[in-house]
Amino acid sequence: MPPTPTAPAPSPASARSSASAAGSALTQRLDEARPYVLSLFRAVVGLLFLCHGAASLFGVLGGAPGSNGGTIAAGTWPGWYAAAIQLVAGALVLLGAGTRTAALIASGSMAYAYFDVHQSMALWPIQNGGEASAMFCWAFLLLVFTGPGALSLDRFLGRGRRG
Numbered sequence: 243m244p245p246t247p248t249a250p251a252p253s254p255a256s257a258r259s260s261a262s263a264a265g266s267a268l269t270q271r272l273d274e275a276r277p278y279v280l281s282l283f284r285a286v287v288g289l290l291f292l293c294h295g296a297a298s299l300f301g302v303l304g305g306a307p308g309s310n311g312g313t314i315a316a317g318t319w320p321g322w323y324a325a326a327i328q329l330v331a332g333a334l335v336l337l338g339a340g341t342r343t344a345a346l347i348a349s350g351s352m353a354y355a356y357f358d359v360h361q362s363m364a365l366w367p368i369q370n371g372g373e374a375s376a377m378f379c380w381a382f383l384l385l386v387f388t389g390p391g392a393l394s395l396d397r398f399l400g401r402g403r404r405g
Contacts, residue, residue, distance in 0.1 A: 281391030285336050287381045291348060292332030298325035320358070327351045335385065338394020342386050349382035 298306040298314045298321065305311035306325070314321045327347060334344035352375045360372030367373040390396060 277392035279391075280388055281338065281393035283381075284338060284341060284385055284390050284394070287378070287385070288332050288334070288336030290332070291328050291378060291382075292336055295325045295327070295329030295332055298322075299329055320354070324351055324355060331382075335382070338390040338396055341390035341394060341396065345382040345385035349379050349386060352376070352379035352382065 293303055297303040301309075301311060301313045306314045306321070314325055316322055328351075331344040331348040331351075334340050335348065356367070356372045356375040356379060360367065360370040360375060363370040367376045
């Protein structure tokens with residue numbers, strides 16, 4: 243019986259070329275979605291931050307941490323002011339209104355919270371309970387540099403530039 247002809251095996255170079263083309267197409271699609279995913283990221287971070295402020299100021303969502311469902315007394319330093327920043331900056335970031343300014347203030351407040359409240363207990367956030375402060379600080383700092391994304395109140399009202 244004569245040997246059956248087989249198709250030549252693809253060369254390693256052509257296999258890499260096909261994988262590169264597929265990767266390039268995926269990268270292009272991800273790049274096109276970036277401004278919309280950034281808007282979603284901004285909205286989620288803003289909502290979560292707003293919830294912390296609302297819990298501390300109004301006693302909703304379980305209330306202020308350690309208060310058994312209560313609130314932080316008005317005007318107490320630094321908790322009440324931090325909660326006010328969380329509520330206002332969180333709402334602004336959620337809506338995409340003045341995102342960069344609100345995110346800078348929020349990032350600074352979380353850096354203060356980390357270094358003033360948590361750092362004295364231990365070095366690492368996992369040890370000192372400062373993970374949320376550290377994550378919020380860096381997430382808001384990222385928004386300072388990236389802007390609000392494609393879907394924001396500022397862009398809708400024509401006050402914001404793309405980014």
